[in-house]
Amino acid sequence: xxxxxxxxxxxxxxxxxxxxxxxxxxxxxxxxxxxxxxxxxxxxxxxxxxxxxxxxxxxxxxxxxxxxxxxxxxxxxxxxxxxxxxxxxxxxxxxxxxxxxxxxxxxxxxxxxxxxxxxxxxxxxxxxxxxxxxxxxxxxxxxxxxxxxxxxxxxxxxxxxxxxxxxxxxxxxxxxxxxxxxxxxxxxxxxxxxxxxxxxxxxxxxxxxxxxxxxxxxxxxxxxxxxxxxxxxxxxxxxxxxxxxxxxxxxxxxxxxxxxxxxxxxxxxxxxxxxxxxxxxxxxxxxxxxxxxxxxxxxxxxxxxxxxxxxxxxxxxxxxxxxxxxxxxxxxxxxxxxxxxxxxxxxxxxxxxxxxxxxxxxxxxxxxxxxxxxxxxxxxxxxxxxxxxxxxxxxxxxxxxxxxxxxxxxxxxxxxxxxx
Ligand code: DGY
Numbered sequence: 001x002x003x004x005x006x007x008x009x010x011x012x013x014x015x016x017x018x019x020x021x022x023x024x025x026x027x028x029x030x031x032x033x034x035x036x037x038x039x040x041x042x043x044x045x046x047x048x049x050x051x052x053x054x055x056x057x058x059x060x061x062x063x064x065x066x067x068x069x070x071x072x073x074x075x076x077x078x079x080x081x082x083x084x085x086x087x088x089x090x091x092x093x094x095x096x097x098x099x100x101x102x103x104x105x106x107x108x109x110x111x112x113x114x115x116x117x118x119x120x121x122x123x124x125x126x127x128x129x130x131x132x133x134x135x136x137x138x139x140x141x142x143x144x145x146x147x148x149x150x151x152x153x154x155x156x157x158x159x160x161x162x163x164x165x166x167x168x169x170x171x172x173x174x175x176x177x178x179x180x181x182x183x184x185x186x187x188x189x190x191x192x193x194x195x196x197x198x199x200x201x202x203x204x205x206x207x208x209x210x211x212x213x214x215x216x217x218x219x220x221x222x223x224x225x226x227x228x229x230x231x232x233x234x235x236x237x238x239x240x241x242x243x244x245x246x247x248x249x250x251x252x253x254x255x256x257x258x259x260x261x262x263x264x265x266x267x268x269x270x271x272x273x274x275x276x277x278x279x280x281x282x283x284x285x286x287x288x289x290x291x292x293x294x295x296x297x298x299x300x301x302x303x304x305x306x307x308x309x310x311x312x313x314x315x316x317x318x319x320x321x322x323x324x325x326x327x328x329x330x331x332x333x334x335x336x337x338x339x340x341x342x343x344x345x346x347x348x349x350x351x352x353x354x355x356x357x358x359x360x361x362x363x364x365x366x367x368x369x370x371x372x373x374x375x376x377x378x379x380x381x382x383x384x385x386x387x388x389x390x391x392x393x394x395x396x397x398x399x400x401x402x403x404x405x406x407x408x409x410x411x412x413x414x415x416x417x418x419x420x
Contacts, residue, residue: 002379004413011404011412014383015045018401019053023060023077027385027397030188032080036061036073036103037159038402041349044110045405047117048415054114055125058107062132064098068217069139071107071132072098073156084184085204091211100207100215101157104233105140106353108133108240112247113409119250127251133244134258140237141261143217146285148268149229150237153220154206158230161203162195163328163342164335165282165291166228172286173225175201177208193339193395229283231272232297235304236353238265242305269304279314294318294330295342296350303357315366322389325373326351331389338388339395346389348374352406374411378403 002010018024023034024042031038039061046054064075076087076097087097111129115122144151152158155166178201185194195203206226213219221227245258274281274290280298282291299315301308319325321332328342328350329335337343351374358367377387383403385396409415 007378007407008412008414011045011383011407012049014399014404015042015401015408017399018042020077022056023075024057024401026402027400029082030185030385030397032082034061034064034075034077036071036075037106037349040107040110041402041405043107044113045401045408047110047114048408051114051118051121055122058111058114058129059125061107062129062136064094064096065132065136066094066098068143069135070102070143071105071136073101073103073159074099082184082188084182085207089181089204089207089211092215099156100210101152101154102136102139102144103157104159104236105133105136105240106236108137108247109236109243112243115247115250123251126247130244130247130251130253133240133247137237137241137244137261138257141264143221144233145264145268146227146229147271148264148266149271149283150234150265150268151227151229151285152233153210153224153227154203155199155226156203158232160232160295160297160328160342162199162340163282163295164293164333165230165295166226167293167335168289168291169226169228169282169284169286170199170202173202173205175205178204189396190339193345194341227285228291229268229272229285230297231269231280231282231295232300234265234269234272235280235297235300238262238269238304238306239300239357241265266306269301269306278310280311293335294333296326296328296347296354299326299354300350300357302361302363303353305357305361307361312363312366319366319369322346324377324387324389324392325370326354327389328386338390341386341396344389345386345395346373346377347386348378348403348406348411352410355410371411374406375413378407378411383407 026038043054043057065071090099092098092100115126155161209225241261248255272280279294329344355367355370380392381394383400384394385400
């Protein structure tokens with residue numbers, strides 16, 4: 001096991017090594033562009049040693065914002081042939097080219113965290129970002145709001161591509177027009193750690209449907225192949241709105257619109273409670289069915305500032321079932337796969353969000369255990385993209401920006417005196 005100081009240095013070196021000057025790629029090879037929530041986590045990590053660079057990361061992310069307020073999940077700043085699907089498949093006609101969907105909006109939360117590290121210097125940066133973040137959150141309410149539940153139009157939008165949450169809805173995606181294509185991800189990473197071939201056919205069918213309608217939000221809402229309310233997206237946006245509200249207050253901006261969003265979302269997330277599994281669950285808008293999936297983002301209620309004692313009991317059961325918390329899917333489920341991306345592995349970034357929520361809501365022992373588990377994974381297996389929660393072995397890409405970032409900002413034992 002490496003000394004903590006060495007790991008801190010390694011984490012900073014990984015972030016510098018993935019820094020493309022203004023934005024940070026998640027890792028070389030597998031993900032050679034700017035990804036939305038990866039970048040926001042990068043900003044959270046940069047803030048521990050270079051606050052100026054942290055602001056720049058968020059500013060570059062917002063430079064890809066569409067006119068309708070959407071902040072895309074990938075910004076293709078520079079051409080690279082190592083990734084599929086590239087700008088032509090998306091056909092989004094933006095400059096720089098982008099994908100046509102968004103990703104979990106952690107940016108406002110980390111902007112607030114960066115601002116609070118150095119409020120005076122951060123004031124003009126925050127003031128410039130605020131209207132952009134507000135427009136993005138408004139886009140969610142205009143286009144991804146179903147009765148206060150926040151929906152995703154593509155599993156990639158959730159950031160949890162192949163989670164069991166989507167199995168039922170993905171089963172209804174027609175792949176008859178997909179044709180042939182070549183994946184690049186499985187040449188970088190062991191295929192059994194990645195989504196299946198059938199998943200990819202369905203991912204591409206949804207991309208082509210979006211491209212065909214010119215990424216028209218009304219059309220996708222009415223008849224797109226996939227529309228599922230996501231506990232992860234819902235809790236993350238609710239939390240982000242609470243942080244945006246704090247920023248509005250600090251900047252002397254009007255707060256009424258944001259307060260209204262928070263009230264609507266607090267009602268909406270209650271609708272995601274599935275009594276059959278005793279947890280927050282994905283909900284398919286097209287069929288009215290729950291996904292029947294207890295996933296790690298079912299436990300982001302505390303991060304969103306909501307208490308739930310039943311969830312706390314389930315959290316304890318699942319954490320006990322593995323050696324290294326917290327698995328992305330319930331190990332008691334037959335769909336659990338310890339290595340396969342979002343169907344079982346432990347992800348440092350989700351652990352961080354859950355841990356921040358637990359800490360803030362007073363569940364300090366659970367928060368500290370999760371932080372220690374995450375630190376132990378990194379100490380044992382390095383800065384991998386994700387980890388097998390049973391034996392702690394590394395999975396996915398390596399030298400990963402967001403794992404380095406959460407080590408620096410949350411998991412490293414040298415930072416515990418600062419709390420979450
Ligand atoms: C991928 O390509 O694996 C991404 O998760 C899509 O954003």
